[in-house]
Every structure is written in structure tokens, then in C-alpha cells.
Amino acid sequence: MDYKDTARQVLKQIGGKENLISAAQCATRLRLVISDNKKCSKKSLEAVDGVKGVFEASGQLQIIFGTGVVNKVYDEFIKAADIQASSKEDVKKAAASKGNLFQRFIKMLGDIFVPIIPAIVASG
Numbered sequence: 001m002d003y004k005d006t007a008r009q010v011l012k013q014i015g016g017k018e019n020l021i022s023a024a025q026c027a028t029r030l031r032l033v034i035s036d037n038k039k040c041s042k043k044s045l046e047a048v049d050g051v052k053g054v055f056e057a058s059g060q061l062q063i064i065f066g067t068g069v070v071n072k073v074y075d076e077f078i079k080a081a082d083i084q085a086s087s088k089e090d091v092k093k094a095a096a097s098k099g100n101l102f103q104r105f106i107k108m109l110g111d112i113f114v115p116i117i118p119a120i121v122a123s124g
Helices: 003-014 044-045 067-079 088-098 101-123
Strands: 020-025 027-036 053-057 061-062
Touching: 003 044, 020 067, 027 044, 044 053, 088 101
Parallel strands: none
Antiparallel strands: 020 027, 027 061, 053 061
């Protein structure tokens, strides 16, 4: 597999670097936050060499490559997109800021109450 070509194909299928907000990787996936989901072709992404699956979760477009492969594709992807590497937390923040007002409000409530759940359970 040509990692450079794969990275360029992914960039093309998401609508180019103008449509990219942030990119990060985890153990098996390339995690992208894109501006306009309508410019992204998921079927074409699934046809790119090395891609094992594509789905959206938490405002992120996640492209599954597998362990080891994702590292090499990610390195080529950030070069092709001419961006700096981001952490998973940076991508999560970018995805959260992209949500509508209701989604941001629900996330804020979750951020407030989830940390105190153990204290509530322990006091019961």
C-alpha cells in the first residue's frame, strides 16, 4: 500500500484541506473534524486502499485503518493537508465546538455532572 497516495485520496474525498478543521489518530483510526459533511463522500472513502470502515461519532469522521497502518497514513495525511498534528483531546474540543447550541448545552451539563456521579453513588 502506498501511504502517501492513501492519505491524498482521503484528503480529496473529505473535500480537501479547506474542509478540514482538525485531525488526530488513535490506535486504529484517523479521527477528523470537517467543516461541511456534505462535501464528504463516505462511499468513496470506503473504497480507498487500506480503509476498513468509515463512520461518524461525536462530531468526528472516523476512518478505520488498523493498528500500525494508521500511524503511517496519519503522518502522510498531515503532510498532504499541511496541518500540525493534534491530540485526541484537541479533536474532541473541535468537534464539540462544531455542534449546535442544544448539543453544546447537553455536553456542558454532562461535563458538570458526570464527575460527581461517584460521590453520589458512594454516599448512597
